[in-house]
Amino acid sequence: MGDPTVSSMVTAAPGGASTIAGIEEPVSSGAAAPERRDKPRGLWGDAWRDLRRKPLFWISATIILLLLAMAAFPGLFTSVDPTHGDLSRSREGPSADAWFGYDVQGQDVFARIIYGTRASIVVSILATVGTALIGGAIGVLGGFRGGWADALLSRIADIFFGLPFLLGAIVILFTFNTPGSNKSTLNIELLVVTALVVLSWPLSMRIMRSSVLSAKHADYVLAARALGAGSGRIIFRHLIPNCLAPLLVYSTILIGSFIGAEATLAYLGVGLRSPVISWGIMIADSQEYIRVSPQLLLFPASFVVIAVLSFVTLGEAVREALDPKLR
Amino acid sequence: MSNLTVSEPESQAQGQPTGRLLEVEDLRVEFRTQDGVAKVINGVTYHVNAGETLAVLGESGSGKSVTAQSIMGILDTPPGFVTGGQIRFHGDDMLKMDAEERRKIRGHGIAMVFQDALSALNPVYRIGFQIGEQFRIRQGMSRKDAKQRSIEMLDQVKIPHARQRINDYPHQFSGGMRQRVMIAMSLALDPEVLIADEPTTALVVTVQAQIMDLLAELQRERQMGMILITHDLGVVADVADRIAVMYAGRIVEEANVYDLYAQPAHPYTVGLLNSIPRLDEKGQELRTIKGLPPSLLKIPSGCPFHPRCPRAQQICVDEVPALRQVGPHRASACHFAEEVMAGG
Numbered sequence: 001m002g003d004p005t006v007s008s009m010v011t012a013a014p015g016g017a018s019t020i021a022g023i024e025e026p027v028s029s030g031a032a033a034p035e036r037r038d039k040p041r042g043l044w045g046d047a048w049r050d051l052r053r054k055p056l057f058w059i060s061a062t063i064i065l066l067l068l069a070m071a072a073f074p075g076l077f078t079s080v081d082p083t084h085g086d087l088s089r090s091r092e093g094p095s096a097d098a099w100f101g102y103d104v105q106g107q108d109v110f111a112r113i114i115y116g117t118r119a120s121i122v123v124s125i126l127a128t129v130g131t132a133l134i135g136g137a138i139g140v141l142g143g144f145r146g147g148w149a150d151a152l153l154s155r156i157a158d159i160f161f162g163l164p165f166l167l168g169a170i171v172i173l174f175t176f177n178t179p180g181s182n183k184s185t186l187n188i189e190l191l192v193v194t195a196l197v198v199l200s201w202p203l204s205m206r207i208m209r210s211s212v213l214s215a216k217h218a219d220y221v222l223a224a225r226a227l228g229a230g231s232g233r234i235i236f237r238h239l240i241p242n243c244l245a246p247l248l249v250y251s252t253i254l255i256g257s258f259i260g261a262e263a264t265l266a267y268l269g270v271g272l273r274s275p276v277i278s279w280g281i282m283i284a285d286s287q288e289y290i291r292v293s294p295q296l297l298l299f300p301a302s303f304v305v306i307a308v309l310s311f312v313t314l315g316e317a318v319r320e321a322l323d324p325k326l327r
Numbered sequence: 328m329s330n331l332t333v334s335e336p337e338s339q340a341q342g343q344p345t346g347r348l349l350e351v352e353d354l355r356v357e358f359r360t361q362d363g364v365a366k367v368i369n370g371v372t373y374h375v376n377a378g379e380t381l382a383v384l385g386e387s388g389s390g391k392s393v394t395a396q397s398i399m400g401i402l403d404t405p406p407g408f409v410t411g412g413q414i415r416f417h418g419d420d421m422l423k424m425d426a427e428e429r430r431k432i433r434g435h436g437i438a439m440v441f442q443d444a445l446s447a448l449n450p451v452y453r454i455g456f457q458i459g460e461q462f463r464i465r466q467g468m469s470r471k472d473a474k475q476r477s478i479e480m481l482d483q484v485k486i487p488h489a490r491q492r493i494n495d496y497p498h499q500f501s502g503g504m505r506q507r508v509m510i511a512m513s514l515a516l517d518p519e520v521l522i523a524d525e526p527t528t529a530l531v532v533t534v535q536a537q538i539m540d541l542l543a544e545l546q547r548e549r550q551m552g553m554i555l556i557t558h559d560l561g562v563v564a565d566v567a568d569r570i571a572v573m574y575a576g577r578i579v580e581e582a583n584v585y586d587l588y589a590q591p592a593h594p595y596t597v598g599l600l601n602s603i604p605r606l607d608e609k610g611q612e613l614r615t616i617k618g619l620p621p622s623l624l625k626i627p628s629g630c631p632f633h634p635r636c637p638r639a640q641q642i643c644v645d646e647v648p649a650l651r652q653v654g655p656h657r658a659s660a661c662h663f664a665e666e667v668m669a670g671g
Contacts, residue, residue, distance in 0.1 A: 043451055147405075217403070219447035226399045226441075227461060227512065228434035237460070241451045324451055324496040 043241050047321040054321070060313035067307055071118040080111040083275055091293045100299040103282070104289065109299055112277050116300070119278035121307070123189055124258035127196035132251045134197060135204025140243075142205070143212030144235055154209070157202035166264065169195045173270035185276050192271050196258055207250055211243035218242075245319045252315030256308030263304075279304055347415075348552045349398070349437065349520045350374040354412035356393055356576075358623075359405060365623040367393050369576040370412070372650070375520060375552040380543070382555045382563035382584075384599070385573035386620050391556045394573075395522045398554075399439050400429045416520075434465060438518035440542075442525040444505040448497035454481075454508050455493030461515045480511040484541060503534035507541065514545065520552040527562060539566055560603055564588065572596050575621050575631035578650055582657035592659035592668045594636045630662070638663055 051057045070077055080098075085105035092102045100109035142153040172195040177188055215221065221238050229237070263280020265271030272278050279300045286296035320326045356368035368390045375381045383391045396402045398414055400421070414421045416436055421429055441447035449457060458480055459473035468476065474493065481489035484507040497505060506526060513521060523542060527535035543566045546553045557563055563570060563584070570587050572580040572595065580593040591597045598616035618635040621627055627634055633643035642662050650660040653668065661667060 046453070219441050219443060220449040222401050223439070223441055223447040223509075223512075224449070225401050226433055226439040227516070228430050228432075228465065230430060233464070238449055242449070322451065324453075325498050 050321040051317060054317050056313055057317040060310040063310040064314060067117055067121055070114055071121045074115045077114045078111045080108045082107060082111040082115040082277055101295050103296055112282060113300055113303055116277040116279045116282055119272055119276055120259050120262060120280060123192050123262045124255045126193045127258045128251050128255045130193060130197040131200050131204050131254060132247060135201035136208045136247055139205040139208025140212050140235060143209040144216060157205045161202040163199060165199050168199045169265055170268060170270055173265060177270060188272055192262060192265060196261060204247060207246050208243060211246055212239050215239050215242050248315050248319050252312045255311045259304050347374045348376050350415045352413045354394060354397060355410045356397055356407060357410055358407050363624045366626060367576050367623055371578055373571045373578060375554055377552050378550040380546055380553040380555055380567045382557060382567035382570045383573060384557060384570055386558060388620055389573040390576040391573050392524055395524050395556055434516040436518060437520045438513040440510055440513045440523040440526045443529050444509040445497060447509055450497055453494050453496055458512050458515055465516060480515055484511040502530050503538060506530060506538050522554045524556045560599060575626055579660045586657055590668050592653050592664045593661045594638055594667055595632050
């Protein structure tokens with residue numbers, strides 16, 4: 001490495017790759033390239049620079065943005081009223097009028113999928129973020145503190161871990177969202193999110209705790225302490241960036257299972273209810289007609305798959321960007 | 328280097344300031360494990376002054392690294408507990424300070440170089456960011472100034488093309504260069520004492536010599552006190568002023584380098600010196616010290632070295648030999664130190 005030719009080769013590679021960025025700044029290229037390399041960047045700045053070069057990141061990010069737009073402004077994507085039913089068209093197949101056909105009630109499946117995005121995406125994203133934040137924070141705390149604090153937090157997590165997921169969710173939702181009560185959609189969504197978070201944070205906590213436990217004894221943490229870094233600095237600068245990857249991967253998978261969980265709860269009648277539309281409700285409604293009209297299941301299910309796949313891909317891309325060894 | 332005397336423990340009142348930079352006195356550390364209490368450090372006393380290099384020599388498990396970790400305050404507790412003694416920095420006992428006071432000494436007062444630089448550098452940050460962080464946080468420098476200072480630090484440890492390499496990640500450096508980065512990081516805040524814990528063990532032999540030369544040079548330039556922890560007798564000869572030999576959590580001999588090599592005063596040191604392979608003895612069997620270091624869970628009675636010692640007598644089994652003065656500027660913890668020195 002001491003050899004000058006080798007090190008200049010090493011430094012040349014990233015410099016050549018930054019030509020895309022150079023377009024924004026039309027300075028004379030000779031002086032601009034080293035100047036750009038000199039710019040001090042943090043962990044996230046580097047990760048972003050790396051992400052910009054990944055096609056998979058752009059594809060998944062575009063799909064996710066599209067889904068978010070569908071959730072925010074469903075009116076932009078369809079002019080059909082998703083609740084308008086024409087029984088004469090019940091279970092009609094796809095056509096130019098209705099791309100995905102009509103469901104049992106003669107409602108436009110495409111419009112319903114568009115309008116169903118909001119409930120599915122909002123619930124799954126909020127629940128995932130909540131799980132990652134709460135589980136991650138408790139995991140870092142337990143892993144870093146150790147001793148009795150860790151024992152206490154781990155036992156509490158074990159208690160929640162022991163609750164059967166479906167049964168627990170039914171009990172929570174049945175208590176606070178009694179069938180027949182007249183709660184607003186947002187209210188019910190938040191209740192579902194709370195139920196999902198309460199019942200699934202322990203696994204996130206365990207993942208984070210175990211990564212922190214192993215990273216805590218790494219020499220670079222010891223070295224940071226030996227150079228006078230305080231606990232906060234060690235947690236935020238050293239532990240979290242090095243421990244984030246497993247939690248990130250798990251969280252992206254969790255988004256998918258939460259879309260499914262929301263569907264299950266809706267099907268059981270304790271989650272969202274008609275007239276609110278969600279992908280889950282649509283999948284649940286289609287189950288009686290799977291053999292005669294499989295498209296009723298196929299279309300909402302493929303949206304679930306696409307959404308999950310996009311989030312998983314995005315998570316993977318971010319994880320790779322955060323690991324300098326893969327750059 | 329006028330202050331080379333090894334003071335006798337009796338003559339020195341406990342806790343009295345002696346004007347020395349860093350002193351460890353009668354340090355005791357134990358590890359409470361499931362198998363029992365391992366007494367890892369059993370009364371270690373040594374000191375280092377500004378501009379002086381003390382080499383701490385010993386086998387694996389002799390407690391040299393644990394002593395360093397106790398000084399830095401990075402001992403893993405539990406299982407490790409400091410059960411007695413003092414660690415004085417500028418005369419103040421660090422073991423009595425609160426966590427915040429101790430933290431302030433780290434980096435500025437005492438810093439440490441770790442054995443394996445690859446694992447001691449955070450893999451997710453560019454090295455310029457890691458070195459510069461200290462300037463930004465501890466000295467409130469701007470990002471730009473911190474970067475400039477980081478480049479200067481890399482220059483000081485003789486990393487070629489410092490201006491470019493500052494943007495590299497730890498895994499992009501070779502072993503020797505990485506250790507230089509580690510040294511630059513430790514020296515960033517201009518510490519008064521540098522503890523180097525086996526800084527060359529993970530390196531190739533030729534690179535070892537370069538790193539040792541670099542450390543020696545930096546120590547001279549900055550007039551730092553340096554504690555060099557090693558198990559390699561060859562490494563210390565050129566660099567150290569004094570050597571403290573450790574065995575089973577005790578200092579068994581302390582002397583300046585020349586005396587120690589010329590006339591060892593402890594059978595263990597004799598064994599160590601004899602076990603260095605020599606070119607003029609080609610074809611002969613290597614002379615090793617028989618037996619193994621004792622289990623720290625069950626340290627032998629009396630002198631801990633007696634089961635392996637060729638001159639062990641009944642007194643060695645019964646009585647722990649104290650570290651006593653056996654000549655000008657030197658001490659030994661052997662009942663028969665004088666005989667050993669006489670070469671008998």
